[in-house]
Amino acid sequence: MTLRALWIYQKERFPLARTAPLLAVFSAASIAVSAELAGRPLPGWGGFAAGFAVAMLLFFQMRVCDEWKDLEDDRCYRPDRPIPRGLISLRAVLGLGLASLPLAAGAVWLWHPPLLWVLALVWLWLALMTAEFGAPEWLKARPVLYLLSHMAIMPLIDLLLTGVEWMPGGGPAPGLALFLALSFVNGCVLEVGRKCWAPEQEIVGVDSYSRLWGAARAARIWAAAVLVSLALLLAVAGLTGAFRLVLPLGVAGAVTCLIAARRYAARPDPASAKRVDLLAGLWIFLCYALAGFAPLLTRMF
Missing domain, CATH: 1.20.120 (Four Helix Bundle (Hemerythrin (Met), subunit A))
Incomplete structure (x- = not known):
């Protein structure tokens, strides 16, 4: 795995130029809305930094899980993607994903350790999504249910991001x-x-x-x-x-x-x-x- 391969991989599968600004607004807005709804002052810059870091890492972890889950389909139907065409190995991508886990936990712990429980809940749902909830064929045959079950991770991530404000602040509004x-x-x-x-x-x-x-x-x-x-x-x-x-x-x-x-x-x-x-x-x-x-x-x- 070379730096050039990593650069091409992120450009195709996790484009930082597009993803980082969106997640910066997403994480900062989530924290700000939580404070506004509760009538509390905004947290310090450390809270916003922790929120952005954990949002970036979680969305990267979601991409890594998709790479593992969809590998066979990609080999059959989308061989031009980075892993099937040999640009980078699945093992390398999974290694990066595993390395991001302690980074996400560390960002949360440095801000407010009890928030780790919410992070664990997000990871649990992500694991269930990756396993297709134990019924991949049944779920894929019901695309609307597939969509709704997978999009349920979004409010869970937002519960974590808003929790950056409301958990140390005294509770959700x-x-x-x-x-x-x-x-x-x-x-x-x-x-x-x-x-x-x-x-x-x-x-x-x-x-x-x-x-x-x-x-x-x-x-x-x-x-x-x-x-x-x-x-x-x-x-x-x-x-x-x-x-x-x-x-x-x-x-x-x-x-x-x-x-x-x-x-x-x-x-x-x-x-x-x-x-x-x-x-x-x-x-x-x-x-x-x-x-x-x-x-x-x-x-x-």
Whole structure:
């Protein structure tokens, strides 16, 4: 394993240029929302550093688990990926994943040791996901249940990130459940959006929502998830006192997504599919930026 191989691997399978900014906003917004909902001051910089570090490490661990779980499918249907084509070995990737475990635990322990229990809960669900909950064939035959069971890890990760604030702060705020629900729905937005493909992009043996439902229905389901996400975002903003700022920006972002969904449904070509994928990520970025930082801006102006 060389540094060049690692660089190419991250670029293809865990692109830091795209992942790091999104997770920085995600982790910081989660901590800020927890404090806003409870009416507590923000924690020190150490809390935000711990949140970002553990978010990056957890999402990398999720990628490593996917590499192990999907190896046979990748060899059969996606031989151009880094491991099947021999760029890097599965053993090396698993080694990096194992090395990241104590780093994540250390980041949590240095901030607030009792939070390790929540990290253990996230790891438990990740292990169950990797094992397909002991019923891989049954679960894969039910793609909607597969999606929902796997996206359940998102509110668990957010429980950990918000816990950076609420666990040492005295407990979770009553409205925190709305923010955790937002994370669950946003996970669905991201997952469905990245698997809305053009017909010529479909790969034999690889599941996509465009193949499962057809492009038009997949677009409608993705648009519906965006609207549910918007509703939850506005509900959180109402509790944090930022509704008037979040409303126009959130609606503008959602309308942009709906226009892209309509164009993809009408003409599911690679360009429209790429637009949906891109906007799924941008919507998530906007959601957490507004949820976490709009209250601060509202007080400033």
